[in-house]
Amino acid sequence: MGRQFNEFKAAELHCPQCGSVQPVRERPASALTIELLCSRCATVLGQHTVMDHSLGGKLARLASSLFGGRK
Ligand SMILES: [Zn+2]
Incomplete structure (x- = not known):
């Protein structure tokens, strides 16, 4: 996978409290x-x-390789 979605941005989400997208x-x-x-x-x-x-990302990958089972 060449591209990484390491900038996941959810600029707006629906808020149930506000009753609209915020x-x-x-x-x-x-x-x-x-x-x-x-x-x-x-x-x-x-x-x-x-x-x-x-380092946190590396640990997360390690954890997912241990627990995810798939490479
Ligand atoms: Zn809200």
Whole structure:
């Protein structure tokens, strides 16, 4: 795979609290996870895993190779 989707950006998501699509803010939830928060009410709308940017990314890959089973 030549291309990496290492800049996953969800600029806007539907927020059930606001009842409409709202811009999101990213907040690190852990070393490997970023939470996507509604910029209006700060409800967590989703999260994604950090990939390949750092030691954390390498650990994540190692973990997925251990637990994912597929190369
Ligand atoms: Zn909201």
